[in-house]
Amino acid sequence: MTDIMERKSKPGGAPEHGSPVRETKVAAMPASDRGGDTDAGLDEFLNAFEEFKAANDSRLKALETRGDVLHDEKLDRINCALDELMLKSRRPGLGGSGLGGSGLGGAGATHGSRFAPSQAIEHRSAFEAYIRTGREDRLRGLEEKALSVASDPDGGYLVPQETESQVLSRLANISPIRAIAGNRQVSASVFKKPFATTGAATGWVGETDARAQTATPTLAELSFPTMELYAMPAATASLLEDAAVNVDEWIAQEVETAFAEQEGAAFINGDGANKPRGFLDYPTVDESGWAWGKIGTISTGVAGTLPASDASDVLIDLIYSLKAGHRQNANWVMNRSTQAEIRKLKDADGNYLWQPPAGVGANASLMNFPITEAEDMPDIAPDATPVAFGDFARGYLVVDRMGLRVLRDPYSAKPYVLFYTTKRVGGGVQDFDAIKLLAFSA
Structure with missing residues (x-):
C-alpha cells in the first residue's frame, strides 16, 4: 500500500x-x-x-x-x-453506488440485508467457523446485535444472506410450481392479504338524473401461514476440515433437492396441515357454476379419457374459460404421463398440437402456451383432474419467511456431524378465477 x-x-x-516531492x-x-x-x-x-x-x-x-x-x-x-x-x-452497499463500489445486486437484493455492510463479511466468517468447528460465540453476538425477527440462537443460526438467496434461487429452478407461482417474503409467521372479490357498482345516468349510492366492494381476507420445512444433511469431520470446500455451496446443494421435492408435492396436493395448501385441495365446481373459493373445471365428457373425436376441443374450452387478462401469462401443468397422451393430439391437417421447446431453457408448448411438467399432478383416471391451466403467478402464492436456519449437531450420529437446516414456507390459492382444471369425467 x-x-x-x-x-x-x-x-x-x-x-x-534530497529532491523535492511533487504532490497532486x-x-x-x-x-x-x-x-x-x-x-x-x-x-x-x-x-x-x-x-x-x-x-x-x-x-x-x-x-x-x-x-x-x-x-x-x-x-x-x-x-x-x-x-x-x-x-x-x-464492500457492496444497500443500494445505489458508493465510494469505489456499486449497489447490491442479484437475488439477495430482493429482500434487503439483515446486517449492515460492515458486518456482512464478519457474519459470513463467523458462520463458516460455526459450521466447521462449532464455535458459536462470534455468531451469537452478531445476531443479537442484528435484532433479526428470524434469529433464533436456541434453535439454530441464520445462514449468510448469499447462501439463503442461493437456495431460494435453486428451489425456483427445481420446484416447478414455485417457478411459475407468485412469491412473497415476509417477516411474520402468517401473511394476510385482503382481496376484492367484487368491485364498486357503477352505472350510466343522465345529466340531471339522481345518482344512486353505489354498493361497497366485497373484500375477502386470505391467510397464508408459514410451516416449517427441514432437511438434515450429514458431513464428516474431514470434509469440514478441508479448507477447499465451500461450506455455503455445500449446504445449498444438500438441501435444495430435499426442499424442492417436499415443496413441489405440497403446492399441488398439500392439505394445509403443517404444510402449504395445494391448489388441488380446494373445492372444485363446474365452470358454469363457478363461485369464489372454488376452482372451476371443464369436463371431457368421457370418464377417464379424452373424447374419441375432436379431443382438442376440450383443451380449447379450457383455455377460453380463463379471462383474457389471465390468459396472457397462462401455463399448462401436468405430469409426464399425461403429457405423453396430450402430445399425440393432431389438428385437422395432421400437425401435432404439442410443440418442442423453441430454445435452450425454454418449455414445450401446447397451443402456444408453455407446459410445466410437475410429477405430483395426478395421472389420467375417472373423475381425476390431471391437467391445470392458468395464470399461476396471479392464482397461487408461495410465502417464504425470511431466514434459513442451521443447527449443528455433532452428537446424534457420530462420527458424522448433522446440520439440521430449516426454513418456513406457506402457500395457497390467492385468485380462484386464475386457475382452471380439466376433469376427466362424463
Whole structure:
C-alpha cells in the first residue's frame, strides 16, 4: 500500500535523495453532487491520504539524519487505516453506488440485508467457523446485535444472506410450481392479504338524473401461514476440515433437492396441515357454476379419457374459460404421463398440437402456451383432474419467511456431524378465477 501511494504522489518512481516531492491535490466535489455516505467516505479517505503523505515526507527527512521509530510506527498505523478504508469502499452497499463500489445486486437484493455492510463479511466468517468447528460465540453476538425477527440462537443460526438467496434461487429452478407461482417474503409467521372479490357498482345516468349510492366492494381476507420445512444433511469431520470446500455451496446443494421435492408435492396436493395448501385441495365446481373459493373445471365428457373425436376441443374450452387478462401469462401443468397422451393430439391437417421447446431453457408448448411438467399432478383416471391451466403467478402464492436456519449437531450420529437446516414456507390459492382444471369425467 505504501509503494502504491508513493508512486501516486511521486510520478516516475521514488525521487532521488534530497529532491523535492511533487504532490497532486484532489479537488473537492461540490456537496450537491455527492451523497451523504459517499461524502463522508471520500472525505475520510482523502484526509487520511494527506496525513499519510505528510507522515511519509517526515519519515524521509528523518531517515536523512537518523532512524526514527516513532515516525515508522505512525506511518504503519496510517497505512493500516488506508487499507481498511479501501476495503470498506469495495464492500457492496444497500443500494445505489458508493465510494469505489456499486449497489447490491442479484437475488439477495430482493429482500434487503439483515446486517449492515460492515458486518456482512464478519457474519459470513463467523458462520463458516460455526459450521466447521462449532464455535458459536462470534455468531451469537452478531445476531443479537442484528435484532433479526428470524434469529433464533436456541434453535439454530441464520445462514449468510448469499447462501439463503442461493437456495431460494435453486428451489425456483427445481420446484416447478414455485417457478411459475407468485412469491412473497415476509417477516411474520402468517401473511394476510385482503382481496376484492367484487368491485364498486357503477352505472350510466343522465345529466340531471339522481345518482344512486353505489354498493361497497366485497373484500375477502386470505391467510397464508408459514410451516416449517427441514432437511438434515450429514458431513464428516474431514470434509469440514478441508479448507477447499465451500461450506455455503455445500449446504445449498444438500438441501435444495430435499426442499424442492417436499415443496413441489405440497403446492399441488398439500392439505394445509403443517404444510402449504395445494391448489388441488380446494373445492372444485363446474365452470358454469363457478363461485369464489372454488376452482372451476371443464369436463371431457368421457370418464377417464379424452373424447374419441375432436379431443382438442376440450383443451380449447379450457383455455377460453380463463379471462383474457389471465390468459396472457397462462401455463399448462401436468405430469409426464399425461403429457405423453396430450402430445399425440393432431389438428385437422395432421400437425401435432404439442410443440418442442423453441430454445435452450425454454418449455414445450401446447397451443402456444408453455407446459410445466410437475410429477405430483395426478395421472389420467375417472373423475381425476390431471391437467391445470392458468395464470399461476396471479392464482397461487408461495410465502417464504425470511431466514434459513442451521443447527449443528455433532452428537446424534457420530462420527458424522448433522446440520439440521430449516426454513418456513406457506402457500395457497390467492385468485380462484386464475386457475382452471380439466376433469376427466362424463
